[in-house]
Amino acid sequence: xxxxxxxxxxxxxxxxxxxxxxxVVAAFAAPLNxxxxxxxxxxxxxxxxxxxxIIHGYEKKEGNITITGYANGxxxxxxxxxxxxxxxxxxxxxxxxxxxxxxxxxxxMGFSFMEAFMDEVVVESVPGQGTKVIMKKNIGVEKWRKPxx
Amino acid sequence: xxxxxxxxKKCLFVPIQKELDHYQTDIIKKEIDxxxxxxxxxxIAFDFSETEFVDSSGIGLIMGxxxxxxxxxxxxxxxxxQPAVRRIFLMSGLNKIIYIKENERDxxxxx
Numbered sequence: 001x002x003x004x005x006x007x008x009x010x011x012x013x014x015x016x017x018x019x020x021x022x023x024v025v026a027a028f029a030a031p032l033n034x035x036x037x038x039x040x041x042x043x044x045x046x047x048x049x050x051x052x053x054i055i056h057g058y059e060k061k062e063g064n065i066t067i068t069g070y071a072n073g074x075x076x077x078x079x080x081x082x083x084x085x086x087x088x089x090x091x092x093x094x095x096x097x098x099x100x101x102x103x104x105x106x107x108x109m110g111f112s113f114m115e116a117f118m119d120e121v122v123v124e125s126v127p128g129q130g131t132k133v134i135m136k137k138n139i140g141v142e143k144w145r146k147p148x149x
Numbered sequence: 150x151x152x153x154x155x156x157x158k159k160c161l162f163v164p165i166q167k168e169l170d171h172y173q174t175d176i177i178k179k180e181i182d183x184x185x186x187x188x189x190x191x192x193i194a195f196d197f198s199e200t201e202f203v204d205s206s207g208i209g210l211i212m213g214x215x216x217x218x219x220x221x222x223x224x225x226x227x228x229x230x231q232p233a234v235r236r237i238f239l240m241s242g243l244n245k246i247i248y249i250k251e252n253e254r255d256x257x258x259x260x
Contacts, residue, residue: 015172022168022202040202040233047204051171105178105213109205109241116240 003031005071013054013063013082021050021067028069029076032139041117042076042137048110049080049133056100057084057131074139083130090123152196154184158260160192160226161185162253165200169207178210191223194256198229208241215246224248226256 009024011017022043029042046067053065063084070077087093093100094115099108114121118135125131152164161184166173184190193214197203215225225247230238238244250256 015170015175018170018172019168022170036233040236043202044204044237047170047202051204051206055171105209107205107209107212107241109208113205113237113240 002073003071004073005031005069007069008066010064010066013058013065013084015051015054017065018047018050018054021046021065024067025069025078028071029139032071032074032076034139038137038139042078045114045117045121045135045137046078046080048114049078049135052110052133053080053082053084053131055104055106057082057086059085074141075136076139077134077136079135080133081130086127086129086131087123087125088127090125094123152199154180156184156188156190158257159189160194160256160260161188161190162194162196162256164196167199168202169197169200169210170202170204171206174206174210178213181214185217191218191221192226192260193218193223194226194228194250194253196228196253197231197234198252200234201231203234203237205241208237208243211243211247219246224260226250226259228252228256 007028011020025042025046026039029039050065054060063082066081068079092098094111096112097108099106114135118137120136122134155162161181163177163181211225218225227247228250229252230249
C-alpha cells in the first residue's frame with residue numbers, strides 16, 4: 001500500500017520559527033528517505049516561503065503562518081498560508097531579483113530558489129486577505145541533473 | 150566553540166553559525182554595522198566553515214555588504230564553504246563578485 005501522510009502546523013510569524021519550519025518539513029519528509037540534497041531543497045524552499053510571509057505578508061507584525069503537508073507515495077506537497085497583506089501582482093513578485101523591500105537588503109531570489117528546488121510552485125494571493133504558496137516535490141526520482149551542483 | 154568577530158588588517162572576520170537565514174542575518178547585520186562604526190573596516194570575511202544551510206536571506210546579507218564596501222575598494226571573502234552552501238552561491242551568481250577562500254590565512258594573504 002502506498003505511504004500517505006498529512007499534517008498541519010500553525011505557528012507565530014516570527015523569525016525564530018524559520019528554523020522550526022525547516023525542521024518540520026525535514027521530519028515530515030524523513031519516511032520517504034530523501035537524500036541530503038533533497039532535504040536541503042525542501043528546507044530551503046520552505047524557509048523562503050515562511051520568510052516571505054513574515055517579512056512581506058505580515059511586514060514583521062503579529063500573525064500566524066500555517067504549514068500544511070501531504071505525502072502521497074513519493075510526492076510531497078507543502079502549503080504555506082498566511083493572512084497577511086497579500087499581493088496585487090503575483091507575476092511581478094515572482095520575477096527573478098524583484099523585491100518590494102530593497103531597503104531591507106533582500107536579494108529578491110526567494111521565489112527563484114523555491115522554483116529551482118521544487119518541482120512545482122503555485123502562488124495564490126488576495127490583497128488584504130493573504131497568500132498561499134503551494135509547493136510540490138517528487139522524492140527519489142532519477143531526475144535530470146540541474147546545472148548547478 | 151564560539152567564534153568571535155575580529156578585525157585584522159582592516160578586514161572584519163564574521164563567524165557564521167550552522168544556518169544562515171533571515172533570523173540570523175538580522176542579528177549579524179547589526180553586529181557588522183556596529184563594527185563598521187567602531188573600527189576601521191575595509192573588507193569583510195565570512196567564516197562559513199560551520200555552516201550547513203544558507204537561503205536567499207544569506208545571499209542578501211552578503212550582497213548588501215558588497216554594495217556597501219566595494220566602492221571604496223573593499224573585498225568580500227567567504228571561507229570554508231561546504232558543497233551545499235557552494236551550490237547556493239553558484240545559483241545566485243554571488244561567486245562572481247566575492248572571493249572564495251579556504252581559511253583565514255588565505256584571506257590575509259590576499260589583502
